[in-house]
Amino acid sequence: MRAKHAPDPFSFATSPLEKTNVTTSKLILGLGLGFALALAMPLIARADPPGDPTAVTNDHGMWRDKNGDPTFKVSADGTVDWYTYSGFRRYHSECHVCHGPDGEGSSYAPALADSLKTIGYAEFYGIVVGGKQDLGAGQEKVMPAFADNKNVMCYLNDIYVYLRARSQDAIPRGRPPKHADKPPEFEEAETKCMGE
Amino acid sequence: MRKLLLASCFGVTALFTAGYAVASDELAKMSADPNQWVIPGANFANTRYSELKQINTENVHKLAPAWTFSTGVLRGHEGAPLVIGDVMYVHAPFPNTVFALDLNNDGKILWKYEPKQDPNVIPVMCCDTVNRGLSYADGKIFLHQADTTLVALDAKTGAVVWSVKDGDPSKGQTGTDAPFVFKDKVFIGVSGGEFGVRGWVSAYDIKDGKLAWRGYSEGPDSDTLIDPEKTTALGKPVGKDSSTSTWQGDQWKIGGGDTWGWFSYDPELNLMYYGSGNPSTWNPKQRPGDNKWSMTIWARDVDTGKAKWVYQMTPHDEWDYDGINEMILTDQTVDGKPRKLLTHFDRNGFGYTLDRATGELLVANKFDPKVNWATGINMDKSSPDYGRPIRVKAMSTEANGEDVNSKGICPAALGSKDEQPAAYSPQTELFYVPTNHVCMDYEPFKVSYTAGQPYVGATLSMYPPAGDSNMGNFIAWDGKTGKIVWSDPEQFSVWSGALATAGGVVFYGTLEGYLKAVDAKTGKELYKFKTPSGIIGNVMTYEHGGRQYVAILSGVGGWAGIGLAAGLTKPTDGLGAVGGYAALSNYTALGGTLTVFALPSD
Numbered sequence: 001m002r003a004k005h006a007p008d009p010f011s012f013a014t015s016p017l018e019k020t021n022v023t024t025s026k027l028i029l030g031l032g033l034g035f036a037l038a039l040a041m042p043l044i045a046r047a048d049p050p051g052d053p054t055a056v057t058n059d060h061g062m063w064r065d066k067n068g069d070p071t072f073k074v075s076a077d078g079t080v081d082w083y084t085y086s087g088f089r090r091y092h093s094e095c096h097v098c099h100g101p102d103g104e105g106s107s108y109a110p111a112l113a114d115s116l117k118t119i120g121y122a123e124f125y126g127i128v129v130g131g132k133q134d135l136g137a138g139q140e141k142v143m144p145a146f147a148d149n150k151n152v153m154c155y156l157n158d159i160y161v162y163l164r165a166r167s168q169d170a171i172p173r174g175r176p177p178k179h180a181d182k183p184p185e186f187e188e189a190e191t192k193c194m195g196e
Numbered sequence: 197m198r199k200l201l202l203a204s205c206f207g208v209t210a211l212f213t214a215g216y217a218v219a220s221d222e223l224a225k226m227s228a229d230p231n232q233w234v235i236p237g238a239n240f241a242n243t244r245y246s247e248l249k250q251i252n253t254e255n256v257h258k259l260a261p262a263w264t265f266s267t268g269v270l271r272g273h274e275g276a277p278l279v280i281g282d283v284m285y286v287h288a289p290f291p292n293t294v295f296a297l298d299l300n301n302d303g304k305i306l307w308k309y310e311p312k313q314d315p316n317v318i319p320v321m322c323c324d325t326v327n328r329g330l331s332y333a334d335g336k337i338f339l340h341q342a343d344t345t346l347v348a349l350d351a352k353t354g355a356v357v358w359s360v361k362d363g364d365p366s367k368g369q370t371g372t373d374a375p376f377v378f379k380d381k382v383f384i385g386v387s388g389g390e391f392g393v394r395g396w397v398s399a400y401d402i403k404d405g406k407l408a409w410r411g412y413s414e415g416p417d418s419d420t421l422i423d424p425e426k427t428t429a430l431g432k433p434v435g436k437d438s439s440t441s442t443w444q445g446d447q448w449k450i451g452g453g454d455t456w457g458w459f460s461y462d463p464e465l466n467l468m469y470y471g472s473g474n475p476s477t478w479n480p481k482q483r484p485g486d487n488k489w490s491m492t493i494w495a496r497d498v499d500t501g502k503a504k505w506v507y508q509m510t511p512h513d514e515w516d517y518d519g520i521n522e523m524i525l526t527d528q529t530v531d532g533k534p535r536k537l538l539t540h541f542d543r544n545g546f547g548y549t550l551d552r553a554t555g556e557l558l559v560a561n562k563f564d565p566k567v568n569w570a571t572g573i574n575m576d577k578s579s580p581d582y583g584r585p586i587r588v589k590a591m592s593t594e595a596n597g598e599d600v601n602s603k604g605i606c607p608a609a610l611g612s613k614d615e616q617p618a619a620y621s622p623q624t625e626l627f628y629v630p631t632n633h634v635c636m637d638y639e640p641f642k643v644s645y646t647a648g649q650p651y652v653g654a655t656l657s658m659y660p661p662a663g664d665s666n667m668g669n670f671i672a673w674d675g676k677t678g679k680i681v682w683s684d685p686e687q688f689s690v691w692s693g694a695l696a697t698a699g700g701v702v703f704y705g706t707l708e709g710y711l712k713a714v715d716a717k718t719g720k721e722l723y724k725f726k727t728p729s730g731i732i733g734n735v736m737t738y739e740h741g742g743r744q745y746v747a748i749l750s751g752v753g754g755w756a757g758i759g760l761a762a763g764l765t766k767p768t769d770g771l772g773a774v775g776g777y778a779a780l781s782n783y784t785a786l787g788g789t790l791t792v793f794a795l796p797s798d
Binding site: 088089090092093094096097098100101102104105106107108109111131133135137138139140141142143144146148149150151174175194195 | 268269270271272290291315316318319320322323324325390601637639641642643644646649650652653654655656657658752753757758759761762763764780781786788
């Protein structure tokens with residue numbers, strides 16, 4: 001089930017990237033270029049590891065690092081940002097069936113808490129959207145393309161942020177006990193994306 | 197005269213072409229021969245019991261591997277091989293290779309069948325690319341492939357005799373259950389409860405693969421093959437549209453109720469028995485109603501598919517307690533009367549005993565004391581809630597609502613027992629049950645449906661019950677009284693199928709990879725051996741050249757390999773807490789081996 005066309009990542013984003021303002025459109029361009037690069041020059045994009053995960057800017061409730069990639073923010077008392085919490089829930093509904101609990105892996109699918117130490121946002125996005133096949137050597141591992149799956153695509157930034165936090169040991173295994181409130185723009189974007 | 201001549205010239209083979217009840221007669225005869233293992237569950241009744249007694253409680257401690265075989269595949273190995281005469285038939289997870297091994301020649305490969313399947317079926321198999329085994333009849337080996345192809349292979353040569361496509365993986369429909377031959381037909385179910393697949397059972401003619409009938413788990417009576425007046429539930433006719441009237445709108449079309457478990461057969465009653473799985477989605481709020489006939493024990497006429505009786509165990513499921521586990525048929529005395537029984541250990545933690553002729557409910561008790569989503573099953577025949585679970589509100593994911601984390605529900609979604617089949621010994625009149633001992637937090641939320649994509653809608657967190665560190669028990673159960681007789685704790689869920697033998701020994705496998713032998717009367721461990729990988733297969737036994745062998749497939753995976761590989765964690769662990777419970781990955785890695793044990797030949 002390969003994606004039929006290169007999807008527009010922003011039509012599914014839960015963060016209100018559609019809102020135009022100068023900073024945002026620069027971010028959009030940056031990400032768009034990054035994604036196009038990821039598609040066009042796979043070798044170079046794959047070599048781009050995630051950068052410094054420190055949360056630098058807040059984009060309507062979602063944190064971004066200095067490269068503009070979505071990231072997590074955990075306060076001193078363990079309170080996680082909304083997207084990290086949302087990502088925990090969505091990961092355990094859509095990804096846990098193969099990738100195991102808490103991004104820890106299963107007998108056949110890799111531990112994403114490990115993978116995200118070396119693969120960056122653009123590559124992660126590309127794999128989820130387009131799928132991946134590792135055939136042979138006694139193991140046939142196939143990840144489906146989730147481009148048409150709103151339950152995944154509408155929350156993909158959330159899932160990325162959660163797994164990024166896990167990969168940096170910023171949060172332990174299990175449900176985050178404390179989380180920030182849901183930003184008002186989140187529900188609006190969610191409804192728009194899920195199409196209800 | 198000519199017929200007699202044919203029969204004598206071509207021997208038994210000619211009889212096979214006469215068709216009809218012969219295949220079943222042949223299978224019944226063969227399954228009575230303890231030297232062979234011709235049906236996945238040992239016999240039509242699915243007792244997984246062998247009359248062989250060369251291996252017994254006195255000598256089993258001397259058991260040792262006699263020979264081994266690698267399948268070449270490194271995914272979860274469920275099911276067990278068949279032994280027909282001097283040939284062993286071994287199957288594998290995707291790509292579902294089938295090997296015919298010559299037992300007269302140290303397991304030399306007589307033939308190999310390797311289907312070519314589109315690997316894109318793999319991501320729509322929720323719980324690893326498992327396959328639960330083969331069936332045999334009429335000189336043919338039947339394989340149900342991941343891509344839903346049912347193929348009949350010539351048992352001698354491996355050549356394809358006929359092949360038929362039962363479903364469509366692009367809609368999330370896949371094949372994992374073993375085919376079963378009853379009478380003149382071969383039966384298969386379908387997988388895809390996490391993909392909104394409306395379940396069915398298909399009956400194909402064993403001669404040419406022509407579809408004889410198909411009975412759905414949900415839909416109008418013409419689809420479910422239910423007769424509003426003749427089909428009963430707990431003695432009462434189910435009435436018109438018994439399925440669709442319990443769903444909202446068209447939700448039944450993506451209703452689930454899949455049929456990937458084990459089938460049994462009573463030749464006298466001409467009925468086949470099986471269970472249907474969870475309704476789709478995992479979010480109960482999105483499918484109001486009882487969601488019939490998901491979570492149901494079915495008794496269908498083998499010739500026509502018409503449902504004789506049904507019993508829904510978990511109406512309006514809120515926890516993913518699929519009803520697909522095996523139906524074990526026994527004849528026992530209950531309250532002084534000999535009864536034809538059906539015993540079923542459900543995912544929901546209750547062990548049910550029913551009259552398999554009428555569907556009357558006789559016993560329904562917890563086979564794990566920690567089960568807490570219901571206090572019991574209503575056994576009051578005069579009550580309007582007769583046969584329904586008495587639910588505990590705090591454990592109701594529906595009552596607690598969407599986007600609320602319902603905590604501490606036992607059992608977890610993987611149930612007190614999953615597909616791993618139990619065994620029954622007529623010697624002890626006890627059932628030997630491999631169980632899980634795990635609880636969960638479950639949070640449902642709204643999801644949208646896309647064909648071929650997962651349709652789940654719940655977040656799951658699993659951990660052992662409070663105060664316990666063992667995630668499994670292997671138990672002996674009295675089905676007449678509904679009581680646990682003995683219980684052996686295990687570190688991990690016991691995910692293998694059990695085997696009971698006339699030697700008084702019961703065998704099972706552990707997720708770390710141990711093959712274990714215990715005393716059928718007391719549960720005392722008599723032998724163990726660590727095989728190359730975790731065990732999710734079913735133990736079987738056969739005799740060849742005067743020696744009794746016990747065989748088990750190793751190859752960790754299945755749902756156990758997903759949920760338990762990295763270990764579970766306590767729900768209340770805060771920041772900085774160290775580890776949780778044992779991780780399966782600390783004990784075993786992937787594998788794909790058959791280990792065959794015997795007593796030393798000296």
